[in-house]
Amino acid sequence: MSQMPRPDTTELRAKYPGVFERPASARLAMPAMIAAALAIFVFGLVDLDFSPSRLIAGLGQLGWITMLMLPPNPGSSFPLYMQALGETLSIAVLGTTLAAVLALPVSLLAARNIIPSNLIRFPVRRFLDSIRGVDTLIWALVWINVVGLGPFAGVLAIMVSDFGAFGKLFSEAIEAADRKQVEGIRASGGNALHEIRFGLLPQVLPVIAGQVLYFIESNTRSATIIGIVGAGGIGLQLAEQIRVLEWQKVSFLILMILIAVAAIDFISSKLRFAIIGQRAVV
Amino acid sequence: MLVVEGLTCRFGTKAAVDNASFSIAPGSFVGVIGRSGAGKSTLLRMINRLADPTSGRILFEGTDVTALRGKELRRWRARSAMIFQQFNLVGRLDVLTNVLMGRLAQIPSWRSLAQVWPEQDRALALSALEQFDIAQLAAQRADQLSGGQQQRVAIARALVQEPDIILADEPIASLDPRNTKIVMDALLRINKHFGITVLCNLHSLDLARTYCDRLVGMAAGRVVFDGAPAALTDHIARELYDLEANDVIGAAPLPAPDGATAPALGTAAAA
Numbered sequence: 118m119s120q121m122p123r124p125d126t127t128e129l130r131a132k133y134p135g136v137f138e139r140p141a142s143a144r145l146a147m148p149a150m151i152a153a154a155l156a157i158f159v160f161g162l163v164d165l166d167f168s169p170s171r172l173i174a175g176l177g178q179l180g181w182i183t184m185l186m187l188p189p190n191p192g193s194s195f196p197l198y199m200q201a202l203g204e205t206l207s208i209a210v211l212g213t214t215l216a217a218v219l220a221l222p223v224s225l226l227a228a229r230n231i232i233p234s235n236l237i238r239f240p241v242r243r244f245l246d247s248i249r250g251v252d253t254l255i256w257a258l259v260w261i262n263v264v265g266l267g268p269f270a271g272v273l274a275i276m277v278s279d280f281g282a283f284g285k286l287f288s289e290a291i292e293a294a295d296r297k298q299v300e301g302i303r304a305s306g307g308n309a310l311h312e313i314r315f316g317l318l319p320q321v322l323p324v325i326a327g328q329v330l331y332f333i334e335s336n337t338r339s340a341t342i343i344g345i346v347g348a349g350g351i352g353l354q355l356a357e358q359i360r361v362l363e364w365q366k367v368s369f370l371i372l373m374i375l376i377a378v379a380a381i382d383f384i385s386s387k388l389r390f391a392i393i394g395q396r397a398v399v
Numbered sequence: 400m401l402v403v404e405g406l407t408c409r410f411g412t413k414a415a416v417d418n419a420s421f422s423i424a425p426g427s428f429v430g431v432i433g434r435s436g437a438g439k440s441t442l443l444r445m446i447n448r449l450a451d452p453t454s455g456r457i458l459f460e461g462t463d464v465t466a467l468r469g470k471e472l473r474r475w476r477a478r479s480a481m482i483f484q485q486f487n488l489v490g491r492l493d494v495l496t497n498v499l500m501g502r503l504a505q506i507p508s509w510r511s512l513a514q515v516w517p518e519q520d521r522a523l524a525l526s527a528l529e530q531f532d533i534a535q536l537a538a539q540r541a542d543q544l545s546g547g548q549q550q551r552v553a554i555a556r557a558l559v560q561e562p563d564i565i566l567a568d569e570p571i572a573s574l575d576p577r578n579t580k581i582v583m584d585a586l587l588r589i590n591k592h593f594g595i596t597v598l599c600n601l602h603s604l605d606l607a608r609t610y611c612d613r614l615v616g617m618a619a620g621r622v623v624f625d626g627a628p629a630a631l632t633d634h635i636a637r638e639l640y641d642l643e644a645n646d647v648i649g650a651a652p653l654p655a656p657d658g659a660t661a662p663a664l665g666t667a668a669a670a
Contacts, residue, residue, distance in 0.1 A: 301487030301553075304447055305560060306477030306504030314512050315500060319491035 186368035194366065198354060202373055204268050205350030206381070208343075209336035212275025217329045220280050224287030225313065230299075231291065242285075249281030257343035268349030275336050275343070283328070290324040291317060326392045330385040337381050341374055400424060401446070401564060401596065406455035408441050415441040417620035418455070423613075425563070426594045428587065430601050430611030430628075434640050438620040439600040443566045446598070447481045448472060459563070477504035480557035482586075484569040486549040490542030494533070494552050497541050498524040501559035520559075527555035531585055547578030554585050558593075565589065567599040571606070583610050604636055 130137050191198055225231045227241045257274035264270050299316035307315065344352020351374060358366040402422040408415045416438040423429055431439045444450040446457055448464065457464040459475070467475050480501070481487075488497045502520045503511055510516065528534040531551040536544060541552060550570060557565055567586060571579040587610055590597045601607045607614055608628045616624030616631070616639045624635055 295490075297483065297485050297487045298489045300449065301481075301483065301489065301556075302500055302503070304449055304476055304481035304483075304487070305500045305556060306473040306475075307500065308473060308503075308508065310508065310512060311500075311503050315489055315492065315496070319489050323491075 182364060185364035188365065189369035189372055190365040191369045192363075192366060194354075198351065198370060198373060201344075201349075201351040201354045202377055205340045205344060205352065206337060206377065208268050208271040208275060208340040208348070208350055209333055209381075212272045212340070213279055213329060213333045213336050215272070215276040216279035216283050216332075217325070219276070220283035220287055221325070223280075224284045224291060227284060227288035228291040230294070230296065231313070231317075242288075245281045245284035247281075248277060249285065251278065253278040253339050254343055254346065257346055257348045261347050266347045266349070271340060271343050271348030271350060274348060275339060279332055279336070282332070286328050287321070287325055290321045290328075294320040323392050327389050330389050330392075334378070334381050334385045337378050400458075400460060401598075402456075402458040403442075403446070404456045404458065406442070406445060406457065407453050408438075408445055408450060409453045414438075414453075414620045416445065416452075416617075419617075419620075419622045420455075421615060421622060421625055423564075423596060423598065425596055426590070427613055428590045428597045428599070428611050429613045429615060430599050430607035431615045431617060432601055432604060432607050432624075432639065433617035435602070437617040439617055440568050442617070443481070443568045443598065443600055446564075447476055447479050447566055449481070473504045477501070477560045478563045480560045480562035480565050482550070482553050482557055482565060482567040482570045484572045486546070486553045486573075488541040488549055488552055488556075490540065492541060493538055494528065494541055494544070495521070495524055495537040497552055498527060498555045498559055501556040504560070523559050524555070527558045528552070530558075531555055545578075546574050547581055550574060550578070550582050551585060554582070554589070558589060562595060564596040564598060567597065569600050569602060572602060579606070586610070604631075604640070 223241065223245070227238055227245060229238065232238045232241075253274055256278045257270060260270040260273040260277075264273065294317055298320060299312050302312045302316040340348075340350055341352040341355070344350035344354075345356040347353065351370060355367065355370045355374075358364075358370060400422060404420055406419045407417055419438075419442060431442065433439055441450055445452050446464070448467070452465060455465075459479075464475055464479075489500070496514075499511075499516055499520060502516070502524070506517065506520065525534055525537060528537055531554065533548055533551050533555075536548065536552075541549060544552065550573075554570075565586070570586065571582050574582060583606060586597055586599065589595050599611065601611075608631070611628060614624065614626065614628050614631055615622055616635070618639055618641075624631060624639065
């Protein structure tokens with residue numbers, strides 16, 4: 118067994134004082150942070166009136182509702198529900214597509230490698246941030262007041278809120294693009310549009326397509342939620358049936374939503390692989 | 400005639416190219432040599448105007464290239480075709496479209512942006528590929544090609560620009576010895592058959608001596624040697640390369656170029 122020679126402690130202490138005598142602040146930082154986090158958590162529980170006894174008392178009610186839900190049964194409304202589901206899917210697809218189409222040109226303005234000047238880029242980025250800061254649900258409430266109840270308000274809500282998200286995501290994809298390919302176009306005598314069309318878009322379109330597909334999938338869920346506040350689609354039906362306590366219809370609607378989301382998930386992952394997978398195969 | 404007058408490029412306080420002056424006769428094959436960081440790349444990029452000089456002028460046939468703007472600048476970039484160390488092809492576009500990028504300055508923008516390429520330009524691009532034996536790869540995506548094939552595509556792109564001068568920035572630095580010879584021979588053929596001036600950055604002194612009929616040596620941004628390869632003595636070379644000297648001098652002997660004796664080529668791309 119080898120043995121390292123014992124070093125001269127006092128000399129090392131003098132040389133690296135920071136290692137041997139950590140200040141009290143450094144030693145206490147971690148326990149203090151854990152204590153603070155615990156305190157905030159407990160305060161939250163008390164402040165929000167979290168009571169286990171009420172939860173336990175309500176469990177019986179939850180079981181009762183579940184019993185009422187079985188078996189799921191649409192009654193005579195199945196065609197109506199199918200139409201509503203179709204409406205929800207169209208809200209998601211239309212809203213997401215419109216958002217992507219509008220966001221692409223704006224995202225160019227927000228990308229550092231396209232617009233080096235802070236003067237334009239900064240306001241564009243803040244604009245996108247502020248749109249993104251407002252949730253889809255809030256946008257739905259706003260648009261319902263502007264254009265009235267119905268799927269049109271839903272499309273507008275998804276379009277606007279995802280415009281903000283896409284603007285940011287696309288501009289990041291553009292900034293991550295390989296500069297050399299763009300330079301090849303410039304050196305051959307291409308103008309700015311050529312650089313974007315041939316140097317940039319071939320690189321970023323697969324990334325963008327993947328993001329749009331994912332958003333369509335997640336917006337199918339969002340479209341259900343905004344339907345509840347009156348923006349049309351299956352969410353509207355769901356809210357209605359909960360209100361009138363038709364639990365069998367509610368459970369049927371939930372099942373429809375689950376199946377639709379799973380189907381969209383399956384299709385979009387296939388499509389995403391077809392687009393991005395090409396690259397992975399190479 | 401390309402004339403460079405007192406060309407300087409500063410990044411901050413450091414001069415990448417410092418007061419470089421020389422002139423290059425049409426049809427010559429000039430090698431720019433020197434160690435890494437000597438300013439060779441910046442020099443070539445300034446000539447193509449990918450980098451802007453801090454001071455000094457570049458004149459081509461009497462025109463001040465450094466003052467060009469807009470469409471005129473794009474025309475000049477097409478006339479001074481760049482070839483890059485990393486090829487700078489668009490990986491996701493097919494080979495033919497990559498070559499057609501060399502026609503951008505000549506074709507109306509709406510046509511190129513909508514990819515409605517004139518048949519003549521397609522033919523031109525294809526015949527350029529044919530000259531480097533890669534026409535059968537025209538429909539493949541550029542990122543599926545080997546390095547040597549990619550560089551030949553890049554040379555085809557340069558050729559369809561119908562340039563007066565080709566600026567090759569370390570064109571063989573990412574290639575193996577066999578592809579090095581293929582690419583250097585291709586440059587030599589372009590030079591000899593089409594009379595296109597070639598200005599080529601090279602790290603390897605042996606290659607420079609084998610292919611070039613004139614050498615410009617750079618060190619720390621300055622032109623420190625300008626003359627025939629024969630005039631570059633071992634002593635000067637050692638000064639030029641300093642500590643790297645043993646790496647670049649006296650390596651394994653390279654095969655002789657066969658560009659001058661290559662079979663006659665189709666002339667479509669030279670038109």
